[in-house]
Amino acid sequence: MTFEAPHIDYAGISPVIALTAGLVVVLVGGLLASGRAQRIVVSILGLGTLAAAAGLCIWQWGESKDLVAGALRLDDLALAVTLIAIAAAAFCIPLSWREESVERPLGPTGHGEFQALLICSVLGMTLIAQAQNLIAFFVALELLSIPLYVLCGSALRREESLESGLKYLIIGSIGSATLLYGLAFIYGASGSTDFGAIRTAVGGSVLDDPLLLIGIALSAAGLAFKLSIAPFHQWTPDVYEGAPTPVTAFMAVATKAAVFCVLVRFFEVALGPAIDDWQPALAALAAVSIVVGNAGALGQDSLKRLLGYSGVAQAGYMLVAVVAASEAGISALVFYLAGYALMNLPAFAVITIRERETPFGDNIRAVEGLGRERPALATALTVSMLALAGLPGTVGFIGKLFLIEPAVDADYTWLAVLIAIGSAISLAYYLRVAAAIWMRPGRERAAPAPAIAGASQEADAAADGTRCRVIIGLTLLAAAATVFFGVIPSPLVDWAANAGEAIGSLL
Amino acid sequence: MLNVILWAPLAAGVLLLIAPRPAARWIGVAGALVTLGFAVALVLDFDSAAPGLQHVVDESWIPDLGVRYALGVDGISVFLVLLTAVLWTAGTLFSALRSYPEDGRTRFYYFLLALGETAALGAFCAQDLLLFVLFFDLMLVPFFFLIGAFGSGERIAATTKMIVYTLVGSLLMLVGAIATAILVAQDTGELSFSIADLRANLLSAGSQEWIFCFFAAAFLVKMPAFPIHGWMPDAYRAAPLPVVLLLSGVLSKVGAYGFLRVVLPVYPEATVTFQEVVMVIAVASILYGSVMAFTQTNVRLVAGYSSVAQLGFITLGVFSLRDDGADGAVLQMVNHGLVVAAIFVVIGILYARTRTEDLTEMGGQAMRAPVLAALFLVVTLATLAMPGSANFIGEFYILNGAFQSKIALAFVAAIGIALAAFYALRLYQRTMHNRLPDGVESREISLRDSVVLAPLVACIVALALWPGVILDRGEASVDQNVGAVTALATDCSAYSSATVEPANTAVHCE
Numbered sequence A: 001m002t003f004e005a006p007h008i009d010y011a012g013i014s015p016v017i018a019l020t021a022g023l024v025v026v027l028v029g030g031l032l033a034s035g036r037a038q039r040i041v042v043s044i045l046g047l048g049t050l051a052a053a054a055g056l057c058i059w060q061w062g063e064s065k066d067l068v069a070g071a072l073r074l075d076d077l078a079l080a081v082t083l084i085a086i087a088a089a090a091f092c093i094p095l096s097w098r099e100e101s102v103e104r105p106l107g108p109t110g111h112g113e114f115q116a117l118l119i120c121s122v123l124g125m126t127l128i129a130q131a132q133n134l135i136a137f138f139v140a141l142e143l144l145s146i147p148l149y150v151l152c153g154s155a156l157r158r159e160e161s162l163e164s165g166l167k168y169l170i171i172g173s174i175g176s177a178t179l180l181y182g183l184a185f186i187y188g189a190s191g192s193t194d195f196g197a198i199r200t201a202v203g204g205s206v207l208d209d210p211l212l213l214i215g216i217a218l219s220a221a222g223l224a225f226k227l228s229i230a231p232f233h234q235w236t237p238d239v240y241e242g243a244p245t246p247v248t249a250f251m252a253v254a255t256k257a258a259v260f261c262v263l264v265r266f267f268e269v270a271l272g273p274a275i276d277d278w279q280p281a282l283a284a285l286a287a288v289s290i291v292v293g294n295a296g297a298l299g300q301d302s303l304k305r306l307l308g309y310s311g312v313a314q315a316g317y318m319l320v321a322v323v324a325a326s327e328a329g330i331s332a333l334v335f336y337l338a339g340y341a342l343m344n345l346p347a348f349a350v351i352t353i354r355e356r357e358t359p360f361g362d363n364i365r366a367v368e369g370l371g372r373e374r375p376a377l378a379t380a381l382t383v384s385m386l387a388l389a390g391l392p393g394t395v396g397f398i399g400k401l402f403l404i405e406p407a408v409d410a411d412y413t414w415l416a417v418l419i420a421i422g423s424a425i426s427l428a429y430y431l432r433v434a435a436a437i438w439m440r441p442g443r444e445r446a447a448p449a450p451a452i453a454g455a456s457q458e459a460d461a462a463a464d465g466t467r468c469r470v471i472i473g474l475t476l477l478a479a480a481a482t483v484f485f486g487v488i489p490s491p492l493v494d495w496a497a498n499a500g501e502a503i504g505s506l507l
Numbered sequence B: 001m002l003n004v005i006l007w008a009p010l011a012a013g014v015l016l017l018i019a020p021r022p023a024a025r026w027i028g029v030a031g032a033l034v035t036l037g038f039a040v041a042l043v044l045d046f047d048s049a050a051p052g053l054q055h056v057v058d059e060s061w062i063p064d065l066g067v068r069y070a071l072g073v074d075g076i077s078v079f080l081v082l083l084t085a086v087l088w089t090a091g092t093l094f095s096a097l098r099s100y101p102e103d104g105r106t107r108f109y110y111f112l113l114a115l116g117e118t119a120a121l122g123a124f125c126a127q128d129l130l131l132f133v134l135f136f137d138l139m140l141v142p143f144f145f146l147i148g149a150f151g152s153g154e155r156i157a158a159t160t161k162m163i164v165y166t167l168v169g170s171l172l173m174l175v176g177a178i179a180t181a182i183l184v185a186q187d188t189g190e191l192s193f194s195i196a197d198l199r200a201n202l203l204s205a206g207s208q209e210w211i212f213c214f215f216a217a218a219f220l221v222k223m224p225a226f227p228i229h230g231w232m233p234d235a236y237r238a239a240p241l242p243v244v245l246l247l248s249g250v251l252s253k254v255g256a257y258g259f260l261r262v263v264l265p266v267y268p269e270a271t272v273t274f275q276e277v278v279m280v281i282a283v284a285s286i287l288y289g290s291v292m293a294f295t296q297t298n299v300r301l302v303a304g305y306s307s308v309a310q311l312g313f314i315t316l317g318v319f320s321l322r323d324d325g326a327d328g329a330v331l332q333m334v335n336h337g338l339v340v341a342a343i344f345v346v347i348g349i350l351y352a353r354t355r356t357e358d359l360t361e362m363g364g365q366a367m368r369a370p371v372l373a374a375l376f377l378v379v380t381l382a383t384l385a386m387p388g389s390a391n392f393i394g395e396f397y398i399l400n401g402a403f404q405s406k407i408a409l410a411f412v413a414a415i416g417i418a419l420a421a422f423y424a425l426r427l428y429q430r431t432m433h434n435r436l437p438d439g440v441e442s443r444e445i446s447l448r449d450s451v452v453l454a455p456l457v458a459c460i461v462a463l464a465l466w467p468g469v470i471l472d473r474g475e476a477s478v479d480q481n482v483g484a485v486t487a488l489a490t491d492c493s494a495y496s497s498a499t500v501e502p503a504n505t506a507v508h509c510e
Helices: A014-029 A035-059 A076-098 A111-130 A134-152 A159-190 A195-202 A210-227 A235-242 A245-270 A272-297 A303-324 A327-357 A375-389 A395-409 A413-439 A457-487 A490-504 B002-018 B021-044 B077-097 B106-125 B129-138 B140-150 B155-188 B195-200 B205-222 B231-238 B241-266 B268-293 B299-319 B323-354 B370-383 B390-405 B407-432 B447-465 B468-497
Strands: A065-067 A072-074 B054-062 B067-073
Touching: A014 A035, A014 A111, A035 A076, A035 A111, A072 A076, A072 A111, A076 A111, A076 A245, A076 A327, A076 A457, A076 A490, A111 A134, A111 A245, A134 A159, A134 A245, A159 A195, A159 A210, A159 A235, A195 A245, A195 A272, A210 A245, A210 A272, A235 A245, A235 A303, A245 A272, A245 A303, A245 A327, A245 A490, A272 A303, A272 A413, A303 A327, A303 A395, A303 A413, A327 A375, A327 A395, A327 A457, A327 A490, A375 A395, A375 A413, A375 A457, A395 A413, A395 A457, A395 A490, A395 B129, A395 B155, A413 B140, A413 B155, A490 B054, B002 B021, B002 B054, B002 B067, B002 B077, B002 B106, B021 B077, B021 B106, B067 B077, B067 B106, B067 B129, B077 B106, B077 B241, B077 B323, B077 B447, B077 B468, B106 B129, B106 B140, B106 B241, B129 B140, B129 B155, B129 B195, B129 B241, B140 B155, B140 B241, B155 B195, B155 B205, B155 B231, B195 B241, B205 B241, B205 B268, B231 B241, B231 B299, B241 B268, B241 B299, B241 B323, B241 B468, B268 B299, B268 B407, B268 B468, B299 B323, B299 B390, B299 B407, B323 B370, B323 B390, B323 B407, B323 B447, B323 B468, B370 B390, B370 B407, B370 B447, B390 B407, B390 B447, B390 B468
Parallel strands: none
Antiparallel strands: A065 A072, B054 B067
């Protein structure tokens, strides 16, 4: 008997290899005892890993091939989503530098663990973005979720953080279980785990096959849990609020991108022929999400809860692009996901900075008077809020434009109208933040917290300055990009169009 | 040239952000003046015989969506561009001379003013539907901050209310615009937002109707028209004075202009269907605005409600769907802009002396200030459309158009002219005549105030003498924009009354 070794496309899986190797190295770097040295070494290793992975993704750009015996598919859609996830992770590493969850006042410094978990989650996202097999899909989903459960609870001394981690774990597990159950039904109905084979098996009329219908319903619900689409969103505000802010930022941006990518592949490719069955269901989910998210965000005083609910609404907008089920819809989705990262990250960065500077935590009071105190930060947060609201001159406006167009084209004009109404409602809370920044006087603040024992106060202050400067620089960069792509969208549009084309031929 | 006009204010705005603080306001003024200079040159260079667009700029912007960066002016927009430049110069200069804002955030304030000017000019110049919507929405951003950060009283609530009100309309308008282009593209196979393309390929009557409603909502809120003017009293009360001047003088016109530029040519059948509805709204605005204007005691609200009434006249003119009415509407837009701006400047001057904006606590200012009183009198007479003023000619044309199409509504609207005399004269008497309140001096207008007020009054007088300047240039373009709808409207009425066989049976009548 001759045994033929399977062909392995090392170039195709090179981003995965880079992330896996980097993850191990970063974890080893975390063994350094000194806090300061650990931060520098681990961050260099972590950012280096992400940079290498990003470089390999760019190198593979334009490729379109099956990997690992057809379990994964490398195309521009997967690479685009991977790049978004990597960018979000790279943004969050500097944000974590002074977090109490990482640099614990008592106990060991945890940069190694934090960044290893972060990279592990990115690895899961890279895989899920490429998954075209039920098993790979589920394994990758768990690979991206489990590190996030841990990260959410990583501020061990804060009750809210532990609560957040536990809540996310339990609800996330229920979501995963529901999804797994649904996937099993689909396997039962189609007799295959491969997306292509499922597509062939599904063929046409699904209404006759209750097995497949139940499978679609359960897996849609499971994915909706992960995407925090209403009515499966209840965990979102609590988890967002309790988790350390850098983790929230990463979760909000990267998880959405990765799971939306697999949602597109799962529904539009694998279940493409059954479009009449899932399209109205997803449209209803999108509508509910837009309404519930926007209504929930009104009157929130915690900025992270506000962004959590706003994320629910934004997920609803993006789901509209999936409902449209066209190449233009996928391009719109990728464009919006990239824009969403650019719009959200500055907001979370400013919240992180203010959490450290004021005693108000993430309450909206923390940004009152920011316009006078820190005009640069204030501008960044304002741009981010205006962009999320979809005002012109920002990437948010162009993004909405792109979402509405395929929706109208697919005869879902009522969803487009709902996007417009939702955006109008959303102004009430986004502009409330803008009003707090520019229109209210700053609050008297209590004396700064006493310096951490053991460190030289002066050196610490100087170092804090640099760390904040890196964050502020990145924040301003993202805010500037938000405006830039709002005025000259063509580069980002072309990039997103590539991703749309990659899968458009399969529809 | 349009590119320069459009971006000069914003360039000045960005420049003043990095300039030293004391220079900031003068850079803002300089930006507005440069824009004004180019706008005057634009008008002088305008060929009044040509009905089409002039100074066209047409560049690709977002090719995937068929959105183009297309600018151009015709006889309708050219004077609105000039009006915008004039009023923004007045507003900026008034702010600079009176050292607005008082709290030292000078750069932010003048940057916002400059951004607002670019957005307003963009809305008047855009020839791509999506670009128009973009600039239309963009106008709100600076005004949100101008009112919320520099206003007084309940400023944050007022500005949020204004934004939510106006954006509900304009976001629906965005959907409407996209739907129009896509529905047209499903027939022609090419996605384009160019207004000219959309005019050439009209939608079916059914689609036109719901899209018309979206656009009408956006424009009527912006004006504002009764009964969706709820944001206006709060915003006018809270905003800094130069900002109210611009809100009332320029921003309200964008709505009326939008009807002429977009709605009539692109959705003609729906326009005919909804003609009476909009005309009734217009007449209601005239009556409600007038009555409110002579019952309010806050001077800003008197001027604000009078704007509601005047915008009602303008809408009436546009929706008479006759050349006369639309000609009058174009003239009246410019007239009203100048007049209301002058009123707000006077209010600003009076406030500085009396420290109140309540009519019952004012009075007697004419005693030692004949020049101020004379200037204000000219403004007042223009407001009440005294024969001899350009406002008279404007309203005459508008009513002439309305009489041709809907005679009953025109009669009711004519009452509005009488009511205008009430509120305008009441405003003048209560501020200028009567007894001086205790502790308030009557002074002659100072040089720095007359620098702003006198040119505005001069413009009003000049227009009164030569209204043809606008009417001549406007006519050809108005013909082009309104002509098709007029034909449709008259054919339909002929068809329904069955007295005359419709000449063109292809025209769709309901």
